[in-house]
Amino acid sequence: MRFFILLALFAGFLWAAPNSAEIDSLKSQIATLDKKLASSNNIWLKKYANFETYSQIYAEIQNIQKELKHLKNLKSPDDLKISTLTHRLETLQRQQELFEEYRSNPFKELIEKPQIENFPDVTNPIAIIGGISFIKSLENQQLILKRNQNALENVLKDLDKKYSLLTSLYALQNSKENAQAIYQTQSKKLELQSAQNILKTTLDVYDKDSDEAIQKISTQIKNQIFKLIYIGLAVFISIAFALGLKVFVRRYIHDNERAYTASKIINFFNISIIVLILLFAYLENVTYLVAVLGFASAGLAIAMKDLFMSVLGWLAIIIGGSVHVGDRIRVAKEGNVYVGDVLDISMLRITMYEDVTLTTYQENRRAGRIVFIPNNYIFTTMISNYTHGGMKTVWDGIDFTITFDSNYKKALQIASDAATKYSKGYTEITRKQLNKMRDKYSLRNNNVEPKTFSMIENNGIKISVWYQTNAYATLTLRSTISTEIIENILKEPDIFIAYATTKLVKDGTDGFGNKPAKSQAPLNIDD
Numbered sequence: 001m002r003f004f005i006l007l008a009l010f011a012g013f014l015w016a017a018p019n020s021a022e023i024d025s026l027k028s029q030i031a032t033l034d035k036k037l038a039s040s041n042n043i044w045l046k047k048y049a050n051f052e053t054y055s056q057i058y059a060e061i062q063n064i065q066k067e068l069k070h071l072k073n074l075k076s077p078d079d080l081k082i083s084t085l086t087h088r089l090e091t092l093q094r095q096q097e098l099f100e101e102y103r104s105n106p107f108k109e110l111i112e113k114p115q116i117e118n119f120p121d122v123t124n125p126i127a128i129i130g131g132i133s134f135i136k137s138l139e140n141q142q143l144i145l146k147r148n149q150n151a152l153e154n155v156l157k158d159l160d161k162k163y164s165l166l167t168s169l170y171a172l173q174n175s176k177e178n179a180q181a182i183y184q185t186q187s188k189k190l191e192l193q194s195a196q197n198i199l200k201t202t203l204d205v206y207d208k209d210s211d212e213a214i215q216k217i218s219t220q221i222k223n224q225i226f227k228l229i230y231i232g233l234a235v236f237i238s239i240a241f242a243l244g245l246k247v248f249v250r251r252y253i254h255d256n257e258r259a260y261t262a263s264k265i266i267n268f269f270n271i272s273i274i275v276l277i278l279l280f281a282y283l284e285n286v287t288y289l290v291a292v293l294g295f296a297s298a299g300l301a302i303a304m305k306d307l308f309m310s311v312l313g314w315l316a317i318i319i320g321g322s323v324h325v326g327d328r329i330r331v332a333k334e335g336n337v338y339v340g341d342v343l344d345i346s347m348l349r350i351t352m353y354e355d356v357t358l359t360t361y362q363e364n365r366r367a368g369r370i371v372f373i374p375n376n377y378i379f380t381t382m383i384s385n386y387t388h389g390g391m392k393t394v395w396d397g398i399d400f401t402i403t404f405d406s407n408y409k410k411a412l413q414i415a416s417d418a419a420t421k422y423s424k425g426y427t428e429i430t431r432k433q434l435n436k437m438r439d440k441y442s443l444r445n446n447n448v449e450p451k452t453f454s455m456i457e458n459n460g461i462k463i464s465v466w467y468q469t470n471a472y473a474t475l476t477l478r479s480t481i482s483t484e485i486i487e488n489i490l491k492e493p494d495i496f497i498a499y500a501t502t503k504l505v506k507d508g509t510d511g512f513g514n515k516p517a518k519s520q521a522p523l524n525i526d527d
Contacts, residue, residue: 026168037155042151047106061092065089118134123282128221128225131221135218139214142207146203153196156193162185170182267307314345318345323345323388325345327387329383340352341472349373350373352371352372390437393469396468401457402463402496402497403460403496408454408461412454416452416465451466
């Protein structure tokens with residue numbers, strides 16, 4: 001009897017040894033597979049993990065609520081335990097809110113069919129870019145769905161393998177832990193298989209819809225490309241013809257001005273033809289007329305910038321009335337200043353005669369030139385009009401300096417009297433002209449009487465007198481008033497013109513008010 005017992009124990013030991021090795025091997029394979037699934041960063045497993053978390057939180061909330069209900073119904077409830085469970089319940093409920101989207105359909109974002117919206121209508125070359133971008137977006141969405149499908153298939157393969165290993169392990173080691181693992185794996189497989197079936201249908205439907213949309217847009221793009229080629233060919237012929245005409249003009253017209261004008265005219269008609277080609281090509285869709293006009297404007301701005309801006313400036317001058325033939329204007333450009341009378345205003349330029357003015361006297365030292373001013377300068381350069389709106393007069397001023405010990409009040413009176421005497425007629429004319437301009441402009445200060453000012457300078461008291469004068473003959477009146485002022489000042493014993501001198505004071509005073517007698521002359525030594 002003892003022999004049979006030993007024999008049975010020995011046989012059991014021999015049978016258990018290979019089973020133990022096989023169990024360890026299965027557990028090792030399952031652990032490796034779990035590690036692979038955990039490190040795969042698979043979106044499906046993440047979504048399902050969130051779903052499991054929500055389920056666990058929900059189950060725990062239900063248990064706590066039952067326990068709280070039971071504790072509160074007791075005759076002597078445990079307040080501390082109730083408080084702890086209540087706090088735990090509130091925490092779980094906040095967590096539940098975070099995972100609320102995984103409550104019923106954790107894979108909704110991955111299996112839902114994307115909507116094809118903002119379907120473009122390719123009816124012009126600009127829309128081709130939008131059409132190509134839309135096709136790429138559809139293809140990218142298809143790629144995302146297929147990528148999700150492949151990821152789901154890989155996960156299901158690993159889960160099938162894990163389920164098979166767990167089943168084999170359960171056959172060798174019938175434990176509650178293995179049974180629970182089999183149940184969890186099978187539940188996960190069922191959820192993912194259900195999502196796989198829905199995703200397959202979604203992908204099939206979306207592929208058909210997107211392929212149809214891509215085919216439609218591709219056809220529209222192809223038509224627009226051919227249309228653009230035809231238009232480009234027509235534009236090329238127009239440009240080639242214009243270049244041929246320009247070569248003919250340069251060869252047979254030797255006058256540079258006439259050749260330039262002819263070249264600009266050719267450019268104008270060439271651009272006009274191109275604009276008409278574009279209009280007739282895309283006018284069928286009025287919505288994009290603005291785009292066509294934008295093309296035309298860009299072509300004009302590039303090919304005929306100077307001419308186009310000059311013509312536009314001519315329109316601004318004619319319609320706005322800022323400059324008229326006969327006006328006296330001042331133009332400053334890159335440090336050069338020209339003042340003269342407008343002789344002509346053409347579509348391309350203003351022709352001006354440079355007169356003898358204070359500007360030519362002080363800066364240019366020459367006059368009598370004919371100055372051509374492109375009309376586009378009206379937008380980019382400061383142009384001053386001395387005679388705008390019927391005005392025929394301007395303010396002009398004369399400055400001179402007297403010594404500190406001079407009778408400055410008498411000097412101011414002399415300057416004011418001289419200016420009033422010779423500018424009286426211009427003052428009245430200016431007053432009448434300003435009254436007429438009140439209907440068009442807001443003129444608040446209507447004082448046009450001569451103005452005199454005295455300013456303290458380093459070398460004396462500067463006297464400045466301002467008066468109205470003829471806009472076309474400022475130098476004449478300026479010379480007359482200057483002569484009158486200097487003659488009257490020389491007659492006064494208590495007014496001295498200040499200039500660069502050195503004064504020696506012999507009696508030790510500070511030089512203030514030590515005016516010499518009439519028989520004496522001030523001792524001046526030039527620097």
